[in-house]
Amino acid sequence: MHRLRSIHKIGARRAVPARTGRCIRAASGTMGVELNPSRIPPRELSRSVEETARLLRIDPRIPAAVPGFDAPFFQAGLAGYSDGAMRLVARMHGAPFCVTEALLDRTLINGGKGRRKEDPDLIASEIGMGEIEDNCAAGLGDHPLAGQIMGSWPDEIARGAEILAAMGHEVIDVNLACPVKKIKRKARGGHFLAFPEEAIGVLRAVREAVPANIPCTVKLRRSFDDTPEMAHAFERIFEASYEMGYVWATVHCRTVQQKYAGPGRWEFLRDLMQRRPDRIVFGSGDIWTVRDIFRMIDMCGVHGVSVARGCIGNPWIFRQARQMMAGLTPFGPTIEEQREVLLAHYRFSEVIHGARRTSRHMRKFGIKFAQHHPHPYAVKQDFIRCEDADEWAAVIDRHYGREAVERATSEGWVPAAVTDASAALAMEDADLDCSPADCGLPDTASSAGMGP
Numbered sequence: 507m508h509r510l511r512s513i514h515k516i517g518a519r520r521a522v523p524a525r526t527g528r529c530i531r532a533a534s535g536t537m538g539v540e541l542n543p544s545r546i547p548p549r550e551l552s553r554s555v556e557e558t559a560r561l562l563r564i565d566p567r568i569p570a571a572v573p574g575f576d577a578p579f580f581q582a583g584l585a586g587y588s589d590g591a592m593r594l595v596a597r598m599h600g601a602p603f604c605v606t607e608a609l610l611d612r613t614l615i616n617g618g619k620g621r622r623k624e625d626p627d628l629i630a631s632e633i634g635m636g637e638i639e640d641n642c643a644a645g646l647g648d649h650p651l652a653g654q655i656m657g658s659w660p661d662e663i664a665r666g667a668e669i670l671a672a673m674g675h676e677v678i679d680v681n682l683a684c685p686v687k688k689i690k691r692k693a694r695g696g697h698f699l700a701f702p703e704e705a706i707g708v709l710r711a712v713r714e715a716v717p718a719n720i721p722c723t724v725k726l727r728r729s730f731d732d733t734p735e736m737a738h739a740f741e742r743i744f745e746a747s748y749e750m751g752y753v754w755a756t757v758h759c760r761t762v763q764q765k766y767a768g769p770g771r772w773e774f775l776r777d778l779m780q781r782r783p784d785r786i787v788f789g790s791g792d793i794w795t796v797r798d799i800f801r802m803i804d805m806c807g808v809h810g811v812s813v814a815r816g817c818i819g820n821p822w823i824f825r826q827a828r829q830m831m832a833g834l835t836p837f838g839p840t841i842e843e844q845r846e847v848l849l850a851h852y853r854f855s856e857v858i859h860g861a862r863r864t865s866r867h868m869r870k871f872g873i874k875f876a877q878h879h880p881h882p883y884a885v886k887q888d889f890i891r892c893e894d895a896d897e898w899a900a901v902i903d904r905h906y907g908r909e910a911v912e913r914a915t916s917e918g919w920v921p922a923a924v925t926d927a928s929a930a931l932a933m934e935d936a937d938l939d940c941s942p943a944d945c946g947l948p949d950t951a952s953s954a955g956m957g958p
């Protein structure tokens with residue numbers, strides 16, 4: 507952890523990235539999963555974000571259950587993204603805990619084989635890249651790690667969870683949140699929220715199958731839909747999980763039906779915590795900048811926060827969170843830091859996916875990483891055109907090499923402090939962003955409406 511810390515020279519001074527180049531197309535609303543924020547309502551805070559961060563301590567029950575989990579945030583499961591490569595990069599920047607992509611029970615049971623044949627509805631196009639080999643711990647640095655299990659039948663989900671435990675995942679997380687459509691009329695992921703008895707059956711089967719010394723947790727959405735009946739179902743499942751010994755729930759404050767449309771309802775999390783302050787809960791939904799981590803903790807009273815879309819192409823969010831907890835001002839990355847991370851992520855990815863898959867896989871990350879560069883649009887378009895490792899290296903040299911650094915310096919560019927004003931500017935930029943689909947890239951998780 508913090509292996510990169512020593513090289514972080516925190517640039518101070520002014521920092522509004524120069525905005526040159528032109529966007530390709532607006533991304534908002536063009537695909538199943540929006541990767542940029544929209545219409546975030548004002549949050550009711552009791553004190554400044556800086557003060558919340560500075561005074562914050564992790565609930566001791568969390569590191570007691572998962573040794574090494576020492577800060578109140580983690581990198582979420584993100585199908586198509588949160589493989590071993592992304593997790594290692596996050597950990598190098600201070601993420602204390604990570605979750606794998608959602609893994610299908612049958613994939614695990616079949617040793618990764620035969621998924622296509624066995625279930626044509628459920629192939630990679632729907633589930634993203636949740637392949638076993640991408641989600642094994644990526645070396646000794648990839649711990650503590652939650653293996654996330656998803657499926658349709660309690661006995662198979664339990665068997666899959668057992669396999670994940672045997673593979674060395676320190677925590678087993680049960681996905682009752684994914685909004686991908688039902689398969690063969692059978693519930694899966696978030697669709698279980700509409701069937702509380704079945705959901706509770708799944709949770710019980712997993713808890714009984716997983717060795718007692720391995721903590722189980724659950725990922726939920728705030729409800730299946732907005733009806734009182736479904737709100738009641740959420741309560742039953744939520745309560746039952748803790749009664750069965752689940753250590754915490756991560757609650758994504760959108761409904762399953764909502765998928766990703768509209769803002770997350772933080773008020774739901776606040777009300778939940780007011781009713782059940784004793785339950786360990788991690789909040790999820792609309793964590794776009796480091797300041798949102800502390801805003802959610804202040805407003806909602808959750809014990810920690812799951813960082814999802816806000817860390818795609820932005821592992822620095824974890825370093826910034828630790829800086830804020832230490833009373834420091836968080837800054838964006840220097841160009842040299844961006845270069846180092848882009849090279850490391852590519853290298854890790856090649857080990858996991860092989861050369862051919864990596865060049866395509868990394869483009870969607872490049873698009874997001876580009877947002878930190880002084881010339882984001884030009885960089886983004888160059889990443890989009892990358893076909894192989896050589897082209898990737900050429901883009902890195904062109905935009906992140908010594909000459910690029912000198913040019914940025916001569917233009918007066920320095921990394922920005924993360925303030926609400928700089929975040930607002932970034933969101934403005936994001937509105938002009940180019941999503942993978944817009945750019946003609948496959949984005950399997952997105953096209954599936956994947957993710958709780």
Ligand SMILES: Cc1cc2nc3c(=O)[nH]c(=O)nc-3n(C[C@H](O)[C@H](O)[C@H](O)COP(=O)(O)O)c2cc1C
Binds near residue numbers: 681791812952
């Ligand atoms: C592309 C994508 C894939 C996701 N995959 C998973 C997953 O595999 N497991 C999971 O628990 N959540 C998954 N999620 C949900 C996120 O973990 C998170 O709950 C959600 O994005 C809300 O947080 P945010 O608004 O801060 O992004 C996914 C989300 C996205 C956007």
